[in-house]
Amino acid sequence: MTGDLDQEARRPSDIELGRRAFRRRQSTRSVLVSVASTIVFAVVVWLTIINTPGWARVQSTFFDPEVFVSALPRVWDGFLLNLRVLVFAVIGTAVFGLLIATLRTLRGAVFFPLRALAAGYTDLFRGLPLIIVLYLVGYGIPGLRFTEERIPAEVLGTIALVLTYSAYVSEVFRAGIEAVHPSQRLAARSLGLGHYKTLRLIVMPQAIRKVTPALMNDFVAMQKDVGLISVLGAVDAVRGAQIEVAASFDYTPYVVAGVLFVLLALPLIRLTDWYSAKLRAREQMGSIV
Amino acid sequence: MSAVLRLEDVHKSFGRTEVLRGISLEVAAHEVVVLIGASGSGKSTLLRTINLLEPIDDGRVWLGDRDISDPRVRADAVRSRIGIVFQHYNLFPHLSVLDNVTLALRHVQGVDRAAAEQRGLELLERIGLASFARVFPDRLSGGQQQRTAIVRAIATNPELLLLDEITSALDPELVGDVLALVRELADEGTTIVMATHEMAFAREVADRIVFLDSGVILEQGSPSEVFGAPREPRTREFLARFL
Ligand SMILES: Nc1ncnc2c1ncn2[C@@H]1O[C@H](COP(=O)(O)OP(=O)(O)OP(=O)(O)O)[C@@H](O)[C@H]1O
Ligand SMILES: [Mg+2]
Numbered sequence: 001m002t003g004d005l006d007q008e009a010r011r012p013s014d015i016e017l018g019r020r021a022f023r024r025r026q027s028t029r030s031v032l033v034s035v036a037s038t039i040v041f042a043v044v045v046w047l048t049i050i051n052t053p054g055w056a057r058v059q060s061t062f063f064d065p066e067v068f069v070s071a072l073p074r075v076w077d078g079f080l081l082n083l084r085v086l087v088f089a090v091i092g093t094a095v096f097g098l099l100i101a102t103l104r105t106l107r108g109a110v111f112f113p114l115r116a117l118a119a120g121y122t123d124l125f126r127g128l129p130l131i132i133v134l135y136l137v138g139y140g141i142p143g144l145r146f147t148e149e150r151i152p153a154e155v156l157g158t159i160a161l162v163l164t165y166s167a168y169v170s171e172v173f174r175a176g177i178e179a180v181h182p183s184q185r186l187a188a189r190s191l192g193l194g195h196y197k198t199l200r201l202i203v204m205p206q207a208i209r210k211v212t213p214a215l216m217n218d219f220v221a222m223q224k225d226v227g228l229i230s231v232l233g234a235v236d237a238v239r240g241a242q243i244e245v246a247a248s249f250d251y252t253p254y255v256v257a258g259v260l261f262v263l264l265a266l267p268l269i270r271l272t273d274w275y276s277a278k279l280r281a282r283e284q285m286g287s288i289v
Numbered sequence: 290m291s292a293v294l295r296l297e298d299v300h301k302s303f304g305r306t307e308v309l310r311g312i313s314l315e316v317a318a319h320e321v322v323v324l325i326g327a328s329g330s331g332k333s334t335l336l337r338t339i340n341l342l343e344p345i346d347d348g349r350v351w352l353g354d355r356d357i358s359d360p361r362v363r364a365d366a367v368r369s370r371i372g373i374v375f376q377h378y379n380l381f382p383h384l385s386v387l388d389n390v391t392l393a394l395r396h397v398q399g400v401d402r403a404a405a406e407q408r409g410l411e412l413l414e415r416i417g418l419a420s421f422a423r424v425f426p427d428r429l430s431g432g433q434q435q436r437t438a439i440v441r442a443i444a445t446n447p448e449l450l451l452l453d454e455i456t457s458a459l460d461p462e463l464v465g466d467v468l469a470l471v472r473e474l475a476d477e478g479t480t481i482v483m484a485t486h487e488m489a490f491a492r493e494v495a496d497r498i499v500f501l502d503s504g505v506i507l508e509q510g511s512p513s514e515v516f517g518a519p520r521e522p523r524t525r526e527f528l529a530r531f532l
Pocket of ligand 2: 332333334453454484
């Protein structure tokens with residue numbers, strides 16, 4: 001602590017000041033170079049596209065500003081449904097995935113059926129395409145007639161998403177659990193903690209920290225796939241766009257939906273990158289987490 | 290006085306290699322027993338079997354008047370009566386130093402948080418690390434981490450403390466503080482079984498030296514007997530390496 005203060009009070013040597021000035025000039029230069037090259041690149045791409053023969057037609061059917069504005073309200077309403085589904089699906093997947101991963105760590109003969117069930121589940125749902133799960137859940141569960149009322153399509157869609165994504169996420173959790181060094185488990189057991197408390201207090205917190213970037217990637221993938229619930233008839237952004245397309249004979253509403261999905265993904269993607277970089281930096285500093 | 294720990298003809302194999310070949314040992318209350326022996330002689334394995342971290346293949350282990358090698362015994366309950374510290378301190382990196390120390394108090398013994406933290410802070414105070422209570426262990430030096438691991442192991446007042454080469458991963462200048470803490474605990478009457486390669490320290494702190502050779506106790510006695518006048522040629526040969 002006192003070391004830092006001393007350094008602030010000290011005037012750097014001329015050599016160091018020279019080095020700092022040089023570094024500043026270097027970084028200004030590299031910013032200018034990258035801006036210039038980006039502009040050149042963008043202009044080349046732009047000119048190439050607008051000089052293609054079909055550009056005028058594509059522009060009017062995919063990028064029509066008027067259609068864009070008029071489709072926005074309906075697509076936006078649908079998008080809010082996607083957001084709600086995403087929130088529930090993320091929470092459901094985190095909980096269910098963690099549960100499956102935990103089941104797979106259980107030792108002892110009594111738990112064999114649970115272990116086998118969890119293993120079978122992950123194998124099955126990692127192999128099944130989401131779209132098939134959506135149809136099976138969407139038309140299969142209502143067929144069972146659990147309830148008198150109709151189950152809303154978005155609820156069925158959420159269930160299908162949770163079923164599919166939990167299979168991946170539980171594998172990520174399991175990898176994280178296995179990446180926690182055995183000596184940590186040993187140290188916990190040697191203090192008298194049982195299997196479950198060791199898992200909850202020692203192994204899981206470290207495992208989750210290790211796999212957070214991978215989990216966030218899975219959730220980015222999920223935010224795209226929430227658009228698929230439209231196949232069950234839920235009026236989400238994609239379905240909203242479809243309705244608008246049918247009315248205007250113009251594909252711009254799909255672009256509207258696409259833009260909304262990308263805008264949703266961007267912060268999550270940036271957050272994932274930032275967190276991964278932070279973890280990497282900590283690891284390089286020699287800390288264990 | 291009855292023994293705190295008694296081993297009767299303990300056998301342990303890993304696959305086809307028999308690592309412990311009939312170990313019998315009795316440790317009285319307040320006694321400090323130091324295990325010495327070449328690398329691979331079975332010191333760590335012995336300590337781990339006492340803490341039920343390794344199941345034994347034959348023989349019996351008594352903690353007080355309880356046969357803890359009985360498979361019906363709850364291992365977690367036994368382990369909470371025995372403290373163990375390993376070569377690599379194995380602090381929990383995601384918990385603060387204080388939470389490391391109070392973990393067993395709170396989650397094994399069910400002591401409430403305030404009382405556990407008071408006890409934890411007293412222990413940290415004692416090793417001069419109270420100001421580090423709220424930071425994560427990676428901020429501590431190796432010696433500080435190992436002393437934290439020791440007080441973590443004794444936080445619940447175990448009847449027996451097992452130490453497995455607790456200084457061999459440390460830089461030489463950090464060893465002193467750790468050994469000083471062990472000496473203090475020994476002086477206070479803690480019952481200790483420790484494996485070490487620090488012969489000078491063993492000589493000073495031990496009530497009894499046990500020389501382990503390929504899974505059997507070849508020789509045991511007071512430090513002056515074993516270090517001063519070893520009876521077995523193998524013991525002499527082993528000790529000669531430390532001169
Ligand atoms: N989990 C295990 N699986 C297989 N073999 C093991 C295992 N643990 C120990 N061994 C073997 O048992 C023997 C005794 O090992 P142990 O660690 O008890 O020796 P040690 O006296 O503590 O040695 P050191 O002084 O190097 O720590 C060694 O030959 C070792 O390879
Ligand atoms: Mg060892």
